[in-house]
Amino acid sequence: CKADRTLAANSRNITVECLRAGVARVQVRGTAGNYASLLYAPVTVECLPGLQFSRRDLGTLSAPDGSTTVLLTPTDIPDERVTVVITSSPPGIVEHPPRVFFEPFLNTQSRSIVLRHSGFPQAATASISVAAYGGIYQ
Numbered sequence: 001c002k003a004d005r006t007l008a009a010n011s012r013n014i015t016v017e018c019l020r021a022g023v024a025r026v027q028v029r030g031t032a033g034n035y036a037s038l039l040y041a042p043v044t045v046e047c048l049p050g051l052q053f054s055r056r057d058l059g060t061l062s063a064p065d066g067s068t069t070v071l072l073t074p075t076d077i078p079d080e081r082v083t084v085v086i087t088s089s090p091p092g093i094v095e096h097p098p099r100v101f102f103e104p105f106l107n108t109q110s111r112s113i114v115l116r117h118s119g120f121p122q123a124a125t126a127s128i129s130v131a132a133y134g135g136i137y138q
Contacts, residue, residue, distance in 0.1 A: 002039070008112075014026065014028075015039060015108070016045050016047075017049030018048075019047075020049075020076055021047055021048060021049040021075075021076045021136050022046075022047055023044060023045070023046050023047070024044075024045050024047070024057065025042040025043070025044055025045070026042065026043045026044075026045055027039065027041075027042040028040045029073030034079050038132075040120065047052075049058040049074060049075050049132075049136050049137055050075040050076075050077035051072055051073065051074055051075065051084065051130055051132055052072070052073050052074075052075055053070050053071070053072060053073070054070050054071035054073070054110075055070060056100065058070065058115060061094065061115065061116065061117040062117065063120070064117060064119045065106050065116070065117060066116070066117040067114055067115060067116040067117065068114075068115050069112050069113065069114050069115070070112075070113050071110040071111070071112055071113075072084065072100065072110060072111050072113055072119065072130065073109070073110040073111075073131075074102050074109070074137070076136060077105060077106070077107055078102050078103070078104050078105070078106070078134065078135050078136065078137065079104055079105070080104050080134045080136075081101060081102070081103060081104055081134050081135075082101065082102040082104075082132050082133065082134040082135060082137045083099055083133045083134055084099060084100050084101070084102070084111075084130050084131070084132045084133075084134075085098065085099050085130065085131045085133070086098060086099060086113065086129070086130055087128070087129050087130075088126045088127065088128050088129070089126065089127050089129065089132075090120055090126060091125070092108065092120060092126075093117075093118055093120045093124050093126040094115050094116065094117070094118060094126045094128065095109070095115070095116040095117075095118045096113060096114070096115050097114075098118075099115060104135065112138055115128065
């Protein structure tokens with residue numbers, strides 16, 4: 001990065017890619033001119049575990065009995081039993097299980113989630129959300 005007298009040219013973006021859950025410190029050091037050997041304050045980056053859906057576009061569930069299945073997989077190995085709470089918004093359009101569980105210390109595990117049309121009388125759009133609780137997924 002070359003520094004000059006304009007603020008925009010002196011700003012740099014740094015992208016941090018999380019490889020697994022944990023905390024890292026990123027620190028930058030100046031290398032030339034007035035900034036040589038200047039050690040900037042560290043930035044703490046917390047990488048949280050996540051959950052992956054097998055697909056994001058679930059398509060259209062036709063009334064009255066349309067359904068689709070997606071797989072939900074943890075991005076990191078759970079260190080305790082993980083409870084995943086599933087909600088839909090607005091409620092009443094899509095039927096789904098209220099929660100699924102992932103067991104600790106299993107490297108590869110996925111859960112099938114069946115989403116069904118609830119028979120809602122009008123065309124509508126719903127969003128599915130998940131929240132995980134337990135161990136590193138707190």
